[in-house]
Amino acid sequence: MGGILSLVGPRSRTNEYHEVSPNDTCKRQRLSSCTFEERQRLIPNLPDEISIQIIARLPRICYFDIRLVSRKWKETVRSSELFKLRKELGGTEEWLYMLTKIEEDKLSWHAFDPLSKKWLRLPQMPNVVYEEESSKGLSWFWMLNMVGPTIKIADTIRGWLGRKNSFDQMPFCGCAIGAVDGCLYVLGGFYRSTTMRCVWRFDPIQNAWSEVRAMSASRAYCKTGILNNKLYVVGGVSRGRGGLIPLQSAEVFEPSTGTWSQVPSMPFARAQALPTAFLTDMLRPIATGLTSYMGRLCVSQSLYSWPFFVDVGGETYDPETNSWDDMPIGMGEGWPARQAGTKLSVVVDGELYAFDPSSSLDSGKIKVYDQGEDAWKVVIGKVPIHDFAGSESPYLLAGFHGKLHVITKDVNHEITVLRADLCSNLGPLSPSSPSLLPGSSLDHFDSVAESDAVVWKSIGTRDFGSVELVGCQVIDV
Template sequence: MGSVMSLSCSKRKATSQDEEPSNSSRKRRKLSSSNDEEDYNCRLIPNLPDELSIQILARLPRISYSSVRLVSRRWRSAVSTSEVYALRKELGITEEWLYVLTKGQDDKLLWYSLDPVSTRWQRLPPMPVIVYEEESRRSSWNLKVGEIVRSLLGRRDASEQMPFCGCAIGSVDGCLYVLGGLSKSKTVSCVWRFDPIINSWSEVSSMLANRAYSKTGVLDEKLYVVGGVDRGRGGLSPLQTAEVYDPTTDVWSEVPSMPFTKAQVLPNAFLADLLKPIATGMTCYNGRLCVPQSLYSWPFFVDVGGEVYDPETELWGEMPSGMGEGWPARQAGTKLSVVVDGELYAFDPSSSMENGKIKVYDQKEDAWKVVIGEVPVYDMTDSESPYLLAGFHGKLHFITRDHNRNVTVLRADVPDVSGSSSSSSSSSKCVLGSGSLKEKGDAVNKSDTVIWKVIASKDLGAAELVSCQVIDI
């Protein structure tokens, strides 16, 4: 530890010793004193070896690293390298943060991170500006004229609007990934990565195929991408292809294409041409990729089960009927689910959009069962994702807006799943705890009570929720 931090100082010290005259003890003593002072000034913390200083920095809360970076260049360098974070992992003091993607004005995507311990939010650096190929071919004269006109009219360049519509979101190896999407009505394959350690975005290897609205999941520290759509002659066409990304090698590899088993049994060619099969979700459960599917002809969606991929056999198999047919769906037919402590949960919105339920999948009975009978939902807008699910600190979390329109993160103390799954009709009542959105005065049995506690809240204006990820570093 500390070898990286002391490298520059060691080099300077070695150089000075090589140049030391051997015929003067007086000069030797003077030079030795100078070297000691130089080594002292190069240390992260005066009077302490860098190895010990790194041990101290690693034990600081992650939220304090933004202040640590302001102390000095060496401190900024220390918390911007993997050495501190590797030590945090070795000591077992990593922290799970929630990262929320929002869509604001001009469809710009903005990321926010939440430290659930300090309940402090931080805004991530903006995602990169994409320069289109046709723009790069314009002459420098046209560029200069365009800049002058835009500055006079107060208009922004179209290239400043980030074309990440329909992108997929994933996280692996402590980094966020934004994959593909639509750019000027064309699907793209580019992939951007955000590294929280250095707090910046960078482009990595592109996917093997152009795709938008694809689904992602992580198995064995590798990022899988399945399905989505690509633009063909007749518009957007659903994809069955899949691929996997290894962050250690920055290489994409092909995965066997995902079948649409149920889509092949439609009664006639007309329905087969009208209803297109599409992957409407993906969750990593029991070491496999579970991909629910639907048949759609906008705006109509029909659930048709799904497929399960086993990375050990590299084979797809039909999803258990109860799992696929009963998988709750939110707006636009998409499935909102998360695995917490080995249990698969999904959000089932009510028809009025004023409430909802949390269901858990019972693998033994191949059935979805209500585990939380009431979820506080206040977002009545037509946004793409008015609510999100996340799992961290071993708890189920629900992200939505409160009655003041603030984005709010709620934590649910879920009752014992084994006890609640004894009857498919059983459900638990909801009580909002301290710092809650709205107090409920109903008297309920404590054994059937789910406490929704507000973890954090933030005013993000009119920005819509898009997606969320949890990173543990």
């Protein structure tokens, strides 16, 4: 009769039937269905379309906690659709990603959120692992002591005792780094006594590393730059029979297709103009810096015969004509030199800045390039940094939130991110700005002298122990 048999309590000695109309049955089915659907939603009582709109407006630092709510929340905060929506809403955030070197062969990435002032450690890159002496046997391999972003060849080659695991393609040292299309890239480097072609990519949305197509040439200490959302790699060194060979070749990576294409090789015109064959053979040309500026790749160059470096200007690459040209004389000759001949520069709001280290080992200058006059001009007279003879890279430059930043390490192993703030409404940094902070001590970043136009503000500090700075990139996600 359409009824449901129900067993009742002890008082019921007979079977009773509860009549249920067809309408009641439908109501119960709808109620059960709604309850199931509610459990499947990101936020109860809200359509997922609205919930995603809410999540997209949250600070990205929150995603690391809310992904623990459920599998669906985890899938949501790792979806490309969510980050596409964040971009449409103008809610992307610039984070600083910093590569450090622990001991002699371990690389570690850290992310810094300038808004929350929090540091995060990225998942470990696939790496070569060394093991202690094993009964299964020993294997020796040799590697040049070339670590950090500078070209520093040790007097002797260090020997390492160990055994590698299956991850035998990840570079130990000499790798280049870049950032394009919202991802980090680690390229090439040295493994054993050879240079590598491998390329690894970190996706901050998935919070994971993956291997992508390798470069066409093996290289270490190459330079990277971004033009038209493409990753360019130029120069570097390769391992040959006679030792390290500087490379003139260049190539470009297209993130949308995951493919590499060839770029015309750098002419190294200054090296070809040396007066004698002896000097040509003795002084090897090498790319010592790269900055993407005004739609071109600006590659500074040097001639070297270790340990001597001679700056010889540089060359620029125009993607429109797919050709190289001589760098403007003033840009090339006045580009501040860094240790071992490398150049440290960054573009902020269309302005090209470079760091000029001081001989006093506790400060430096920031110069800006004046394109109209083809000259470098001091824009910041004193940068409170600590330079250590034993440190491969005691400072880095970065640009985010429209301001210039310096990353430095002090004697207490603390790594500090310093921001150049204007003390008055003088507009952007200009050569007319007065000098900076009178003292170089890290204890005085927040103090301001009356005559100062710029003050260094510490926006993040952390003790990383005895690590070396290798490089940094900024990603807007």
